[in-house]
Amino acid sequence: MRFQRTIKNTMAVEGIGLHSGRPVRMLLQPAAAGQGIVFIRTDLGGVEIAAAAENTSATSYATTLSRNNASIKTVEHLLAALAGLGIDNVTIEIDGEELPILDGSAAPFVRLIVEAGIQMQSLQRSTIKITKPIFVREGSKQVALWPADSPSISYFIDFDHPLLREQAMNIPVSEESFLRELADARTFGFLSDVQMLQANGLARGGSLENAVVLDEQKVLNKEGLRHRDEFVRHKILDLIGDLSLAGMPIIGHVVAHKAGHSLNARMVKKLLEHPECWTVIGSPAATRELPQEAHYQYQASL
Ligand SMILES: [Zn+2]
The missing domain is CATH 3.30.1700.10 (lpxc deacetylase, domain 2)
Incomplete structure (x- = not known):
């Protein structure tokens, strides 16, 4: 039985989009169990775009999510880092349309998540x-x-x-x-x-x-x-x-x-x-069992 996870602290990261070439700032924030991964376009008045299959809108060269005429592009490396570390719930505020590419891998996102700390939550993961x-x-x-x-x-x-x-x-x-x-x-x-x-x-x-x-x-x-x-x-x-x-x-x-x-x-x-x-x-029903803590050390081979 596994429990849902979020991050412990809010983390900021800046960089440029691989395809747009534009600078962008992003905040990763803890989120309640059951929420999932949600992007918020702060430059568009706070449009929320959940990382969910029904919001996938374009897939040439990168994965784009869209909702209510707002898009968020090149989400795959951050989503891989979150999935790779078993993070179920996080809110990502971003002031542009494309995630920062950073070094082109998921390593900078992994470092950010590990630095933020991983918080176990009381709902089961399905x-x-x-x-x-x-x-x-x-x-x-x-x-x-x-x-x-x-x-x-x-x-x-x-x-x-x-x-x-x-x-x-x-x-x-x-x-x-x-x-x-x-x-x-x-x-x-x-x-x-x-x-x-x-x-x-x-x-x-x-x-x-x-x-x-x-x-x-x-x-x-x-x-x-x-x-x-x-x-x-x-x-x-x-x-x-x-x-x-x-x-x-x-x-x-x-x-x-x-x-x-x-x-x-x-x-x-x-x-x-x-x-x-x-x-x-697994059912996302509340449980009284005490979830185990997750701790990771991460040093990319750079
Ligand atoms: Zn890729």
Whole structure:
């Protein structure tokens, strides 16, 4: 039995949006059990946008949530950090339309959450347990959810680039594995795409400070890679953030091949449309049992 969690203290972070290139300030605040993850656009009079599948509005190059004509873009790395550390409830005030990209990974968000402290709450956490397989596919890209006793992800990429051929990872989903293996994996892109992206109003804040950039042969970042297979690790990180929009952690084995935000969002939609393929474990009823404390040390391998 697991209990819901929030953060203990309010934390502030500033940075620029990867796609907008605009500066933005964000406040992470503790929230009541049962609330979930909620963004508040303070620059638009306080429009609230819940991190929920029904608010997913765009999925090309990043995941965007929208409600009442207000949007919040590039939410996946923060959502991955929250899901990775098992944080169920938090309010995020933000004064712009895109989250700060920071170093392009989830590590700065993880550090912020660990510094804030993790507060156990008195409501149980519900989880989705997969009972029948579900698949989504788009050409050679696919995501499948298989029944399993514990959560895990198998991911395989084979892009047409010497550094991106046949990279695979199989990993149990736990707070420890997220901190140790996934949190610091950065987003990546190709130099040849940068002009096209910028002409389309994307990647305007992109730089070697917040992304791994590849030319036709090699990594252009002087510091090199943080992991030999940093690319597939980042794809798993994105998948964890996107799947968290299902609203509950998923117990099952995720098998993904070259998926992206759009296919991840289709999987969440299909999952929620097929309740005959899963059961909900744990009821969010109040309990008197004393929740255990969670403490994490986090040092990114930087
Ligand atoms: Zn990403």
